[in-house]
Amino acid sequence: MNDASPPPFRVTTTRDRTPKDRKSARVLIDSNIWRYVVDRKDQGSFLDLARSPGLHIQIAPAVVYEALRLQDIPLRNRLIGLMSHRRMVRLMPEAYSESMEILGEIREKRPEWIRRAPDLVFFERLRKDWAKRTGGFWVRVAEEPDREAHRLSRMEVEMVEGSRRQAEEARKEMIAVGWKRNPPMDKTIGEFHEPTPGWSGEPVDAWKFDSLYGLTFGLSQTGNAYRDWIAPFVELDTGLLGSPSWTKFWLHDVEVGKVPRQWMRWAHSFSQRFRTVTSGSPGDTQLFTYFLDTDIVVTGDKALLSILEECRPYSPFPLPKTLWVRGGNEGLDEMFEELQRLSRPQN
Secondary structure, three states, X not given: OOXXXXXXXXXXXXXXXXXXXXXXXXXXXXXXXXXHHHHOOOHHHHHHHHHOOOEEEEEOHHHHHHHHOOOOHHHHHXXXXXXXXXXXXXXXXXXXXXXXXXXXXXXXXXXXXXXXXXXXXXXXXXXXXXXXXXXXXXXXXXXXXXXXXXXXXXXXXHHHHHHHHHHHXXXXXXXXXXXXXXXXXXXXXXXXXXXXXXXXXXXXXXXHHXXXXXXXXXXOOOOOHHHHHHOOOEOOOOOHHHOHHHHHHHHHHOOOOOOHHHHHHHHHHHHHOOOOOOOOHHHHHHHXXXXXXXXXXXXXXXXXXXXXXXXXXXXXXXXXEEEEOOOOHHHHHHHHHHHHHHHOOOO
């Protein structure tokens, strides 16, 4: 057995994927806006904006995935061509960013869980597939969108349907207990029905239960994205996920400021419970976690902005500004005008 201390390793979040010039505005573009631009054949003007030194136009993998699901193949390919352009700031997958936060808390609160010899070869190969600009995912999706769409379909058909069912069940649960609307987020707590090893017996913030259940399930599934990022550093198959220590870690030891994307994921799902559940709801939850890495969210989705504003008073961390774009040529013209204003370097 190797008794040496774990070798040092560095984990990063999506912030490291964004240019560090903080005089420039980071702008996260929602899927409907890409569609508006492509429908009007304004890709050239949009690329000119992306070239501006005062503007960083961000593309989230969750938005690319939404485009890959389209059945209109010519439209899908035009969208992918614009989204994957090298002028865009390509963000890492949300599962990567969330996993790096979780690993940071594990290293601080449960260092004994870290493998003595992390599988850095696998981890680096996976990370570089997303991070490099001359190959990997972004080149594959641009050059072979059919293949990436097929791979995505195989990978996530059960996961997306499961997420949709989970959102529907959560909505039914809230209605069943007689709530006419969501209670304040800072007063929403959870507890087990009976004494449970690792739980103190006192109510805890509801987001912690959401993370405990969601990650316990996800990390137990072969091929799950969170497992791919965390398993190289933590042994997950020897009883950890069912242990009192795992329960205590999530319910009592994890700090919201150290895993902010867990709160963001829960907050969106929680706010969604009294809204109509659609096929896009799981994707919106994914997109919500990227809001910590941007300055402005640009969208035509009023419901998404409504949820963001509902969360803002309770968020433990600053949330971005928003730009709502109405449909039609006038709305798109207004968006271009505002982005051009933002593209001028700020003092």
